[in-house]
Amino acid sequence: MSTPDRALRADAARNRESLLAAAEAEFADRGPSASIADIARRAGVAKGTVFRHFASKEDLIAAIVSGHLTTLTTVAHQLESSPDPGGALLEFLTVAADQRQQHDLTFLQSVSDHHPKVTALRDELHTRIGTLVHHARDAGAIRDDITETDVFLMMCAPVHIVENLSTPTPLLWQRYLAIIFDGLRPQGAHPLPQPAPQLS
Incomplete structure (x- = not known):
């Protein structure tokens, strides 16, 4: 060229x-x-x-969402070979929550939910998260009954929690990520009352 x-x-x-x-x-x-x-x-x-x-407003929205999904998928892929699987999963959740803090994509995600490109990237991210969860389970870093879907659904939870406050400090979500991640650990775990959901 x-x-x-x-x-x-x-x-x-x-x-x-x-x-x-x-x-x-x-x-x-x-x-x-x-x-x-x-x-x-x-x-x-x-x-x-x-x-x-x-070509359309919908394609533009899908491109925005796809960019963020690609970023998370790349991070997850890079962390798959970490010698510390528990630390790798925590790092991924930290990056995901930080991205959510900086970019509120709720509306855009709802609009692009069924766009083929977004669906394919979301499925790929789910698979990458599955690898991180599998490694963390095998290493004993998280409890045996945690699934990739559990983690996928919890990615943005720390930020959603602090959004209930009128003026949260910028890094307050880190407190709730620590609480959430402690809940994933096997120490002191109790049986979960319901089975993990399946993503359609």
Whole structure:
């Protein structure tokens, strides 16, 4: 590939990332009422530029969510070979909660829930989490009856907890992650009253 071609590809990638950042900020401010025109204005581009990158508003939302899912999947994959499986699982949950703290994707996730790309990435993340949970169970770091679905559902729990406060300190979620993770440990564990759910 020639230097001009590489430069064009790099420019296109930067433009796409700028659009995604502008769109995420606009959705955070305006919720579902954010329009492509609003997003283009925020990004400093024409509406046509947005549609050159994303065929629809739904595809744009899916791209935002997919980016965050890809980040978590990459982190989980990198931690799979850790010599400390319990520490690796805790590190993953820390990264996941920190991402949730910085990026409130609740609305965007609900809109993109059935988008094929988002569904595929969510399934891949679930599989990667399963590997981390399997290693942690085998190492005795977490109780035997914890499943990957349990952990998948708890990823954002520490941040959701502190959202009940009007003005939580920025890192208060770490307190509740520590409480949650202690609940995963086998020491002093009691039988769980219900079986783990299955994700459809």
